[in-house]
Amino acid sequence: MTVAPPTTASARLLGLLARDLPPDRLTTDPAALAAYATDRSGTRPDGLPLAVAHARRTEEVAVTLRHAHALRVPVVPRGAGTGLSGGATAGEGALVLDLSRMNRILELSLDDQLAVVEPGVITAELDRAAGGHGLRYAPDPASAALSTIGGNIATNAGGLRCAKYGVTRDSVLGLEAVLADGTVVRTGRRTVKGVTGYDLTALLTGSEGTLAVITSATLRLRPVPVATATLAAYFASFEAAAEASYALTRAGVEPALAELVDGPVLGAVDPALRERGAALLLVQCDGAGAEIEAAAVSRLLAPLATAVETTADPAEAEALLAARRLALPALERLGRPLIEDIAVPRSRLAEAAREIRAVSARHDVPVFTLAHAADGNLHPIIVVDPSLPRLPDAAWEAAGEIFALALRLGGTLTGEHGVGVLKRQWVADELGPAAHSLQRRLKEAFDPRGILNPGKCL
Amino acid sequence: MTVAPPTTASARLLGLLARDLPPDRLTTDPAALAAYATDRSGTRPDGLPLAVAHARRTEEVAVTLRHAHALRVPVVPRGAGTGLSGGATAGEGALVLDLSRMNRILELSLDDQLAVVEPGVITAELDRAAGGHGLRYAPDPASAALSTIGGNIATNAGGLRCAKYGVTRDSVLGLEAVLADGTVVRTGRRTVKGVTGYDLTALLTGSEGTLAVITSATLRLRPVPVATATLAAYFASFEAAAEASYALTRAGVEPALAELVDGPVLGAVDPALRERGAALLLVQCDGAGAEIEAAAVSRLLAPLATAVETTADPAEAEALLAARRLALPALERLGRPLIEDIAVPRSRLAEAAREIRAVSARHDVPVFTLAHAADGNLHPIIVVDPSLPRLPDAAWEAAGEIFALALRLGGTLTGEHGVGVLKRQWVADELGPAAHSLQRRLKEAFDPRGILNPGKCL
Known part of the structure; x- marks a missing residue:
């Protein structure tokens, strides 16, 4: 990527945008720019972005990109900034292209x-x-x-x-x-x-x-499904819950959701929940067969769980799901969560959970785990002291071992959060050199000057 | 695309493949090559392919492509040759890469x-x-x-x-x-x-x-779904059947299949079927809620259809589906079918059917229509006299009007058969110039010398 020297190109871009965009589309106040440098990943690159262009129409996006392309100024597209991998972070000299006001x-x-x-x-x-x-x-x-x-x-x-x-x-x-x-x-x-x-x-x-x-x-x-049935099952261990969710897959059940919450997360959400079990599996079935499927799930889980509750009432279902929905806010109260997002073949879910606990113990780093069990998608969450200026080495090492584990089990670095900047150093390991190089050629076919979100994804 | 002069490059390629592939991997006999020039679309380009390489391992595919690439010889990959758009047809000088023996x-x-x-x-x-x-x-x-x-x-x-x-x-x-x-x-x-x-x-x-x-x-x-229920409903017109299938979509029913068969197709399959109605809608529901869903479908169709039959018995279900499965063989007995494959937004299905009938009348070309109704995917089938040396102009004109109709209704040229060679002249209309040009750049990023299946798809 070639970036023009900050003074000339940046100043010219701001001049052109001020000329060609409607009024009130540009933010250049440094105090306001700081919020656009980072996203919910907590990652903050060096320096401040050049400016934020708040586009409201496709033509405004087009004119912004046309000028940035001509001047080779990097552009970071941004929605709500809730990304967990640093994909919307914007460093020194980048133009943030804010799409949040194109909201019709x-x-x-x-x-x-x-x-x-x-x-x-x-x-x-x-x-x-x-x-x-x-x-x-x-x-x-x-x-x-x-x-x-x-x-x-x-x-x-x-x-x-x-x-x-x-x-x-x-x-x-x-x-x-x-x-x-x-x-x-x-x-x-x-x-x-x-x-x-x-x-x-x-x-x-x-x-x-x-x-x-x-x-x-x-x-x-x-x-909207004609019916929904929701189950909550508690287990003596996370591995037992993971094995139970896998038993559903093997039995041919296809629930609408199957969420695993480990004991430490339950404790963070509500100590009373933690007392009910060492892990929680939430399952929802929907559609015309929801009740029939939920009965089958209940039969499969009963011998494996310490307790199973079922409801067809939407309000009760939301109460059961609250333990999952409140997990991240609860962990944010404990510190700064670094949320991993590996996915493994579904048969390896319990093995992955066991290995993650070993990584946690080896590095003395607390790891809280949620999982979209039916997809084999685990969110091991490392919570670090927010007062630290940067992530401690032990957290990085634990994260690196978790990524290596995912690949060793035939899985992937990221099931749904993206690579962003946080997982970039491991991407080539997953893709292999031939596919990585092909992906770079595709990037060049789209963006030969490399102005779009440089340093992310690949 | 640059193709080397036939003599030197072709002869050298055959020599290299004879040297580097295991024995019995090459077909060069002109009598045998003729079958590899065409596919089930019936399209036959000028001339015969150079040879067929029957690969059995990835390394054999790799060595074949490496040599063809170096010598700039076009390569046409081929499976069973059942494509309906001419995507596997191979003209003068092309190397056919037959993958059908890689069948483990x-x-x-x-x-x-x-x-x-x-x-x-x-x-x-x-x-x-x-x-x-x-x-x-x-x-x-x-x-x-x-x-x-x-x-x-x-x-x-x-x-x-x-x-x-x-x-x-x-x-x-x-x-x-x-x-x-x-x-x-x-x-x-x-x-x-x-x-x-x-x-x-x-x-x-x-x-x-x-x-x-x-x-x-x-x-x-x-x-495999735990249960299946199948319905067959007859209607007074194809449009009525199309409207009925759309009523299922609007009611939120998501069947596993919903197939429409028009009267002319029914007549070709079995005149007795044609006497039962002017159109047939086949619906299958599956999963734990199959019977509940089928009952809902039956209730929705009853006031719209002339007759509705339902079965949960697999053998009876297959008998009901036979009218759909036997359609293409039945039409092949009448002549050479030119099978179109447009898809339209589901709400426009009846309108599309009505317009197709008008096209058929205008050009005096018989059109038989099947549809994957739940996807808005129609197969208008023009049957032409197989003794003609080429497709009559009227058939091409009718096909062109059907493509234009699909685009006018917000649809697409091809729902599932591909562009191949038959629909190539309409592709730019659907994609628009910017996306078409971007797609060509992607093609170049993958295949800068243009040796892979040239003249197809874009």
Whole structure:
């Protein structure tokens, strides 16, 4: 990547943006810029970004990129800044392109069960708007109340319901995006199927703002299930809970969600929960067969668990799920959480949990673990003292061993949070040299000057 | 694309392949080559291919591509040749790379509900092998008994069950592929989730052999549903049947399949069927809630249909589905079928059917129509006199109007068969110039010399 010397190119870019964008689109006050340097990962690069451009229309994104491309100034696209891997962090001299004000739901088609939205729409707000018509947006990352659709697409966000309904990619039918040089492209379609040309929609989904800036998304909506049944089962150990969740997979049950919460997390949420068991498995079944499936789940779990509760009542179900939803806020009260996101083949879940505990003990680093059990996606969370100026070496070493473990078990560094900056040093190990080099060639085909979110993802 | 003069480069390539491939891997007999020039689309380019290389191992694919790349000889990858768009046709001077003998199931993991297979495995055989363990491979293109996994991935094949279980892409977790220059790359993973790097697995799926040659695929298997219920409903018109299927979508029903068969097709399959109605809608529900869902479907269809039959018996269900499964063979008895594959937003299905009938009348070309109704994917089939040396102009004009119709309704040229050579002239209309040019740059990043399946897809 070639970046122009700060004075000339930066000053010229700010001049051009001031000339070509509507008023009130630029933030250059250093006090205000500090918040845009970092994201929820807590990572903060050196220096401050040059400015923030708050785009409200596709044409504003296009003109911003056209000038930045001509002047070779790096651009960091940003939604709500809730990313956990540092993908939206912006260092010295970068222009932050804030999409959070492009937040209109442009269309909600009940006829075709889809929505067309701008990237700054909050995920939960789309789901709520769809819910008024008996539909829903299936992906539900834990950040849904804060995070934007654009950010969800950039990281191919997962969530709880992806056990049954897939990840963000599975709900994206088409995109409008602006390339590094300001060209507007449209990918995909409004139909549920289609194979004309290469699948650029899937390629952009999960590309962490390094290939193009998404300015609109056509999203699949699904009917709200006719029925839902929720179970909470407590276990004597996390491994026992992991084995039980795997027993459901082996028995052919496909729950809408299956969440594992370990004892330390339960203790952080509510000491009374911790007393009920050393691990909690939450399972939700939905659709016409929800009750039948939940009964099958209950039969499978009963001999393995210390207690199983079932409810078909939505309010009771939310109370059961609260232990999962409150986990991250509870851990944030204990310190600064460094949230890992490995995924392993589902049969290796218990083994992964056992090894993670060994890593924790070896480095004397407390690790709290949540898991999307039906996907084999574990979130081992290292909580560090927030007063420390940087992450202690022991935390980095533990994180590195957890990544190595994931790859050794046939898994991946990141199931749903993205690589960002935090996992970049391990990417080549997972991809292998040939695929890594091919991915870099693709990046060049999209962004030959390397201005889009440099230093992220690959 | 630059192709070397036939004499020198072709002769040198054959010499190198004879030297570097094991014995019995090359076919050069012109009589045998003729079959490899065409595929099930019936399209036959000018001239004969240079030779066929029958690879049995990834290394053989790699060495073949390395030499072809060095000598700039075009290579046409081929599975079973069941493609309907001409994607596997091979003209003068091309080397056909036959993958059908790479047909081993390398792994069938019940633990992780996945299979690792070579590209020449027949789709139905994988499904059968999985079925022995209570699992199945969900995608079921109508060609499943003949077509290969590699070909299915190359076209991102659909099928009947994708109404609920998605297209081929939704079952591909990872790939091994050989790039144009002979480099072997691995994409994706064995886990159900993962976002490290760009989604090359999705990019290769549906790329019609123009980006790389797939040599192995890691495929998701799913549990065989615990129950299935099947309905057959007859209607007074195709539009009425289309409206009824759309009523199911609007009511939030998500069947495992929903197939529409029009009156002319019914007549071709069995005149007795045609007497039962002017159109047939077949619906299958599966999973724990199958019977409950089927009852809801029956209630919704009853006031709209002339007759509704329901069965939970697998043999009776197969008999009901026979009208759909036998459609293509029946039409092949009438002439040479030119099978279109447009998809439209589901709300426009009846409108599309009505317009297709108008096109048929205007050009005096008989059009038979099948549809994967839940996906909005229509197969208007023009049957032409097989004794004609080429397709009559009226058939081409009708096909062109059907493509234009699909785009006008917000749809796509091809839902699941691919562009191949037959739809190439309309691709730019659908993609638009910016996305088309971006796709060409991606092609160059993969295959700078343009040797892989030139003249297809884009």
